[in-house]
Amino acid sequence: MRILLVEDDRMIGEAVRDSLRAEAYVVDWMQNGSGVDAALAAGHVDLVLLDLGLPGVDGLQILRRLRARPAPEGATPVIVITARDAIESRIAGLDAGADDYLVKPFDVDELAARIRSALRRSSGRAAPDIVLGGVRIRPATREVERDGAPVLLSAREYAIVEALAARPGAILSRAQLEERMYGWGDEVESNAVEVHIHAVRKKLGTDFIRNVRGVGYFVPKPEGA
Numbered sequence: 001m002r003i004l005l006v007e008d009d010r011m012i013g014e015a016v017r018d019s020l021r022a023e024a025y026v027v028d029w030m031q032n033g034s035g036v037d038a039a040l041a042a043g044h045v046d047l048v049l050l051d052l053g054l055p056g057v058d059g060l061q062i063l064r065r066l067r068a069r070p071a072p073e074g075a076t077p078v079i080v081i082t083a084r085d086a087i088e089s090r091i092a093g094l095d096a097g098a099d100d101y102l103v104k105p106f107d108v109d110e111l112a113a114r115i116r117s118a119l120r121r122s123s124g125r126a127a128p129d130i131v132l133g134g135v136r137i138r139p140a141t142r143e144v145e146r147d148g149a150p151v152l153l154s155a156r157e158y159a160i161v162e163a164l165a166a167r168p169g170a171i172l173s174r175a176q177l178e179e180r181m182y183g184w185g186d187e188v189e190s191n192a193v194e195v196h197i198h199a200v201r202k203k204l205g206t207d208f209i210r211n212v213r214g215v216g217y218f219v220p221k222p223e224g225a
Contacts, residue, residue, distance in 0.1 A: 001044045001119060001162060002180055003027045006062070007081065008054050012104065016049065016081075019108040020115075022154040024142050025211035026174045026183045033057040037065065040073045044179045047118060049111075052082040052093065060096050077118040081106065116140055123166050135204055136178055137165055143205070145225055151203050156181045157196050164209060164219040173216040193217075 003020060007013040022130045028045075028052045030036065033054040039045070048066070052059030059080065067074055079100040082094045093101045099118045102111060116139055120128070130137040134147040136203075142158055144151045153161060162178040164172060174193045181196075182188050189195075197209050197217060211217045 002028070002044060002183075003047050003049060003115070004036070004039055005029045005049045006031075006036055006054065006059070007049065007051045008032060008051070009051070012081075016108065016111065023112060024158050025115075026159065026180060028183050031055075033059060033062045033087055033213065034181065036062050037069075040069070040076065044176060045073075045076055046180075047077045047079065047115060047122075049115075050080050050098075052080060052084055052089070057140045060092060063093070063096045063098060075122070077122045079111075079114055079118060081111070113140075119166075130162075132165055132168060132208075133217060135165075135208060137162060146204055153200070153203065154196070156192070157200050157203075160193070160196055160209075161200055161204070164217060168219050168221040171212055171216040171218045177217065 003012060003025050005016055005027055007016065007029070010031070013029050015033065017029050020027045028039065029184055030039065050059050050063060054062070059082065063078060063080070066076065066078065077099045078097065079102060080098045081102050081104060082089070082093070083104045085103045090101050100114050102114060117191070119139070128138070128140055130139070136145040138144070139162065144153055144158070144161065159180045160177055163177060178188055178195050181192065200209055207220070208220055209217055
C-alpha cells in the first residue's frame, strides 16, 4: 500500500514515515501542500495523511480541492493529523471530506490502526482479514498463512500480494504494481515484479497469482463470490 504523507514538521514526519515503512507501507513524504495535486495525478496513492497547518497552502484547502477531483483521485482516503484540537476544527475537517481526524501528539500504533480501518472501508471490506481459498492475509500484522501454516514474505512480495488480494479479479499492470512496491527515489529494478511474483507463486501456489499476457496480473475471485 502506498501512502502520501503531507507533514511539515521534520521530527513528526520522520517518525511517521519510518514507522509505516517498518510495517511494509510505501511512504512518500511532502513537507508542503503545493505539490499534492500533482502527486495524486502522477501515480497511485492508497491513502493521504494530511497535516492542516502547512506552509503556503492550508490543509483544509488541499482537502477540499482533493474532494472536488473526479475519481479515483477524489475518492482517496484522507486522515487528518493535526495539532488543531478544537471541536470546531474537527467538525470542519470531517465536513471537508476527511475520513478520520487524529490530534497530535498521537501514538503511531493508533495511527496504523486507523490507516488499516480507512483502507478497509475504501475497499468495501468489513472483515479485518482477507481470505482467498486456503490463503489468509492479515493486514494488521502483515502475516500470511497458507492452509493454516505461516508463510514468510518479503516486504515487496507482501506489497504485491496485498495490492492484488484487496480486489480479487481486478488486473493490475506491471507499472501499477511497481507503484505499490517503490517510493520516490527508490531504484526500480527492471524485472522486479516478475521476480517477486515468481517467489510468491512458489510460496502460495502457482495459481494464486495469474497473468494476462501484455496486460497485467490478478488474483482470481473465490468461487461463488
